[in-house]
Amino acid sequence: MLWTIALAALAAATVTFVLAYSSEFITDPLLDAALLDWTLLPYVVAGSIAWWRRPESRLGPLMVAAGFGSWLTSLSWASSDLAFTIGIAFDLIPPVLFLHVFLAYPDGRLKGPVERILVGAGYFTAVGLQLTKMVLGLGAPDSLLAIFTEPAAALKVEDVQVIGMGAILLAGVPVLALRRRAAGRPLRRWVDVLVYSFALVLVLLALLFLNAKLSWFTDTVTLRRIAFFSVGLAPIAFLIGLLSQRLARSTVGDLLLELHADPPPAELPGLLGKALRDPSLTLSYWLPEYGSWADLQGQPVELPAEDSGRGVKMIERDGVRLAALVHSRSLEDEPELLDAVSAAAGMALENGHLQAELHARLEELRGSRERVIEAGQRERQRLERNLHDGAQQRLIALSLSLSMLEERLSDDPSARAEIDQARQEISQSLEELREVAHGLHPAVVSGHGLEVALESLAARAPVPVRLTVQLEGRVDEQLEVAAYYVVSESLANIGKHAQATSATINVGRADGQLVVEIVDDGVGGADSEAGSGLRGLADRVEALDGRLRVWTPRGGGTRVRAEMPCG
Secondary structure, three states: OHHHHHHHHHHHHHHHHHHHHHOOOOOOHHHHHHHHHHHHHHHHHHHHHHHHHOOOOOHHHHHHHHHHHHHHHHHHHOOOHHHHHHHHHOOOHHHHHHHHHHHHOOOOOOOOHHHHHHHHHHHHHHHHHHHHHHHOOOOOOOOOOOOOOOHHHHHHHHHHHHHHHHHHHHHHHHHHHHHHHHHOOOOOHHHHHHHHHHHHHHHHHHHHHHHHHHOOOOOHHHHHHHHHHHHHHHHHHHHHHHHHHHHHOOHHHHHHHHHHOOOOHHHHHHHHHHHHOOOOOEEEEEEOOOOEEEOOOOOEEOOOOHHHOEEEEEEEEOOEEEEEEEEEHHHHHOHHHHHHHHHHHHOOHHHHHHHHHHHHHHHHHHHHHHHHHHHHHHHHHHHHHHHHHHHHHHHHHHHHHHHHHHHHOOOOHHHHHHHHHHHHHHHHHHHHHHHHHHHHOOHHHHHHOHHHHHHHHHHOOOOOEEEEEEOOOOOOHHHHHHHHHHHHHHHHHHHHHHOOOOEEEEEEEEOOEEEEEEEEOOOOOOOOOOOHHHHHHHHHHHOOOOEEEEEOOOOOOOEEEEEEEOO
């Protein structure tokens, strides 16, 4: 079919010269025929190549139609009344076809209602009003459509037609500019050249129409020839762009070599961006288990919306969605390059996809651990309040009742001795309950802050303690509670196992971290895996994105250090 189109174009170009030289009205047949073929052949050739390269795109057929549409005007040079009528009827159709091509670039589809209205109005003005003029007999007495002879009415129609065509063509320029701006800065210079050539053609064609009524330029023949010459430049710029795209696709070979070296997943966006010349390119991975997109670190991300100025290219492997390339919208001008890079990337994204999935699982695990610790903390607070408001209060009331009973039995020494013993038991039970409640949740931390709570711990420690707290203001309560338990458990271990004579506790901030360090001079050799104490502390600290480390050489004492991010 494309070969048939090419032969038809050559035949049409030949007919143009024949008609030009046989016409009595053409003063310079060589130049006029050459200018008309200059609009015919480049559009047909460029459109055929685009049709062959991108059969799914409408741009190729549209460019071919624009080329043959411009040729139809040459029929107005014919001596046949039928050919002459066809030529005159479509005399103004080429500018609208060119406008249609420019606004439909790069896929041959008009994008929005403004563009559709503009092109529709152009076709109506070029064909509808032209047919109306012909029916009224203006300028075409030999036309088969010259039914009436109403020159005054026909002139009014012509005024509307000429001004309307000029305005429509000029309106296409800002539409092109706004669409290019919305697409972002083009990644390749030829795209700018192509858009500029489109705008230049529209401006020159608009001047050609408006000058017919406003007479800005006296040399209309030269203006017409310049306009026609510029029309033929646009498809040449398009062909240069296709060649540039083909050369750009040679970078895919370099990309394949780099991907063959199995680069780390973190380097993939840079390699793909280099091949596409888009440094803003990012990768998002599809996690089917979660039904969402995530970055390499497993953090959830949202793909950009249609009107965001960013494009999205889905990457699949064996029919399974792997990832999405988020790129500059201007890359949609080069679909073959984008497809080639995406296909090459599909072979290297497995590792990145697995890494993103692993990080997402770790993130979910971390969040789950945080929720478990928070739930445990809330339950501890509830139990502590229940013990404080329930059992402790009842024991205190019972102690007061026994004191009142003791006063009544002042004459019975044995009864008073038993009551005193019972009161001592109650006092001991209260102390034990306070210790249990304090272990469940250190209310002093919530009420008075970490420093006061640690001073209370140091005062009750089994060995002399030197405490240093260097904090300006309070930190998050979760961090304070975790720090409190690190110190509490460490002091408990010192009392049970370390055989130490002293201990040092240092608490402060360093590089955005809350640092808690406990050092004793005991026998060392503590096993963090043997019991649940240190392991539980490590879980609590790690749930807050922190780290707990223990140095415990035998005979060298023990050092416990917790680091937790505090902003």
